[in-house]
Amino acid sequence: MDNSQIKIAVTAAGGAAAAFVEPVLPVAGLCTAMVMADVVSGVRLRRRLRRAGKLKGGACLSSRQFGRAVRRLVGVYVGLCVAHGADLALGSAISFLTGGHSALNMLGVVIFLWQLMSVLENESTCSDAAWAAKARKYLEDKSKMN
Secondary structure, three states: OOHHHHHHHHHHHHHHHHHHHHHHHHHHHHHHHHHHHHHHHHHHHHHHHHHHOOOOOOOOOOHHHHHHHHHHHHHHHHHHHHHHHHHHHHOHHHHHHOOOOOHHHHHHHHHHHHHHHHHHHHHHHOOOOHHHHHHHOOOOOHHHOO
């Protein structure tokens, strides 16, 4: 193969990858925002727990926690790409199984709700607001976790 054929092959592969990933980007952006909101609320929770004396030492954001957030984001992106691939491969069959919705959008909603619940758990743990007292009846108290 000469140089021009390699250029054409690389450009075609890049275009195909971009065309595949493009529909995933809006959902991935929303999921990224929610994962980052969970990270921020976790940092705020650790800071409040330390001020209240329920948590000893440690940084607000350690490399281990940051690594977990990055791994979570990679897992979310891979899952979204797999869901989009299933939408493309199965077409109308997946639409029939999901009630007319794409698997990509359904997975995006599930991830959004999962991260929203985690943010609410973090925020309700150390809050004295009335909504937090009601939320603690249904949500996990993160100050008692390992």
